[in-house]
Amino acid sequence: MIVFCYEATKSSANKNSLFEIGILAPVAWLILTNIIDKFNFPHSAIQNAIWVLSNNHDIRSIPAFNTPETDQLRHTIASILDIELPWYSFTYATDSSDLFSGKKTHLFAEVPFTIPYQAMISTQIVDRNGNTIYDAYVASFKAGDNTLRINIPIENWPEDENYLFITEDLHTTNKKLKLTLNEIQ
Numbered sequence: 001m002i003v004f005c006y007e008a009t010k011s012s013a014n015k016n017s018l019f020e021i022g023i024l025a026p027v028a029w030l031i032l033t034n035i036i037d038k039f040n041f042p043h044s045a046i047q048n049a050i051w052v053l054s055n056n057h058d059i060r061s062i063p064a065f066n067t068p069e070t071d072q073l074r075h076t077i078a079s080i081l082d083i084e085l086p087w088y089s090f091t092y093a094t095d096s097s098d099l100f101s102g103k104k105t106h107l108f109a110e111v112p113f114t115i116p117y118q119a120m121i122s123t124q125i126v127d128r129n130g131n132t133i134y135d136a137y138v139a140s141f142k143a144g145d146n147t148l149r150i151n152i153p154i155e156n157w158p159e160d161e162n163y164l165f166i167t168e169d170l171h172t173t174n175k176k177l178k179l180t181l182n183e184i185q
Helices: 027-038 043-055 068-081
Strands: 089-092 104-115 119-127 132-141 144-153 161-168 172-180
Touching: 027 043, 027 068, 043 068, 104 119, 104 161, 104 172, 119 144, 132 144
Parallel strands: none
Antiparallel strands: 089 104, 104 144, 119 132, 119 161, 161 172
């Protein structure tokens, strides 16, 4: 049996903890438990999904892996909350005194893109004024469908509106995606 924490700010039950029979869980929790039962999600994705519902954590704490199972979990939580699902996630600093630090350290995602021919692909993140915040490496990709794996440190970034640009051969924008560090819930 695997057990998950319901409240990110409290400690786990101890040997002398008392439990009572409660009422039937709200529909959102039944939907979540049914999907958890159906698929083999990473434990970190399940724990973060629980905290999104129970503690109003940011949905971007659920890892944005490009896998059908984890995507299904993220889509289910977004549907429960009636919000648009972001294309990216955050990792958070660990804190030995807290279950969840809330301090964003990295932005990560797997971004699909298509190119008509082999090209050098670069990524940049710019703020709303066009100032470059992050300039990523340049790599060669084959023609057709590709996936760009992003893992970018963001610890000192301002919580503002930014844009990720995927650029072909240093001049043609292939994709422009909006992102923000602000809380979205």
